[in-house]
Amino acid sequence: MYGSFLELLKSLPWIKKKLVHEPMDELQGLYKQLRKGADGARADDTANLKPAIITWLTTSFHPLTPPLRPTSKDGRGFAHDVTGKLLCPAEYQWTLDSVKTKIRDRDPDFLVTAYSWPTFLYKDFEYDHTDIELGLLRSSLMVKAFKYLFTSPSSARDVEGDGDGADIIASSNRRSHQTTKKHVAALMGMRNVTPRSIAYTAVQVRA
Template identity: 35%
Template sequence: MAIKTCLLKAAVLGKAPFTWAREKNFHFEYSGNRCLADPLVHHGQHFGRTIHALCNIWALLANGIARTGEFHQPDEYYSSEENQEYLIYRSLLRMIPGLEDCLLQGDKDNIVSMAEMIQRGSSSARSDDTKSLKGAVLDWITPCRESHTPPLARNVKTDCGFHHDQTGALLCPAGLDWSDPEVRLKLKNGELLISGDQWPVFLYQDYVYNPEDPWNGLSRSLLLVLAYRHIFTSPSSVNREPKATQSGNTRIHGMTKVTPASIAYVATQILPNYSSAWRPPSKNSALAKIKE
């Protein structure tokens, strides 16, 4: 077995610190002999942000390994969902050098440990980004030198969402008129339920939706751009301040372009912050299709 593979397994099992910090896609901080940032957790964070945020990593690895070990079958042999899952699995393998060797040569306990750390990274990234964006989004939607009436609390959702004119106007599904009192009332009292299949207007450039051309301006809103930069470059880059001493996620992971899945991830990070009534997108939703 390659030295790199052995070392990765040792690190996964907690038996030894990494000694190959120069490996191009791994970044560590050390305190004596203890590794402070496990590479699998580290890569799990980027996987969740750019490939799949709500993935069951153990199931993904188990199914991917099983398919790899099967006699070669054409894609038509599998369902579209199985093929999509396998593409996600292959993307994860490309993201983490040496992972495929570990999976194919390791035992179940090793694989479970690896899955847990990747899952931990994905979950922690989602939680950290949600917390980080809470106050930031509020600042971005507040007009310069003005305040909201009534005020918007940073840590309370009950007064946000469709219960506040400012956030309600942004979260209103494209195609509905927020200025219509009847529409506004139905959204507020929950009579008009919003599924994850409907676009909120804040995703559109200038928050304007054209029913004749529903793709025009989609994913080009200022709010989405600011949130994307906040997560992937750095919070300070939003205001064009000098670069922070710590590299942003794009540089750390060698990310050179915006991916559809990362756009969908940022959009779903903005939604929960200011809508307690929002529900996650279904597998057939527009946001889910963007990821594909």
């Protein structure tokens, strides 16, 4: 939490003075504005990313049966074979009908919790039971979503396969200097892919 506060000071250096000198009732108003802005930004990201993800999935798993609709959550999640596979905790075998049924029925032996890594985080959407970190956070879906959110929707189209995305910010910053409009990472002063930005991307994909 303190680390997040320091990041906030980098973006809003004037806020420290206000926290020290402003009366509490005015600070409450400031807190509400910050929360409103954060909630609005997350909602915008979720709304914009959903149709893009459906397009990517349709391309990667063509044909999707049944098709996914950007305007409706019906038939998504574990109800759909493709999205179910991607959301399935990597340690479970989604290809087994018995596993699908138990996950959908919320069987206590196949619970989906925050302690599991969804399959969509892994390179090629494959999980190695002997090494849970192999390929983790290297899926093309994660790299595309990160670029869509932090550099630009058009930059996400440059992603052809899986990877570690190590050069995402640097290469995008070089392009940003050549244009008048800065992307989100440039506006935030991001020079590297950070753990928080990876977690944020994963949550947005999961949503």
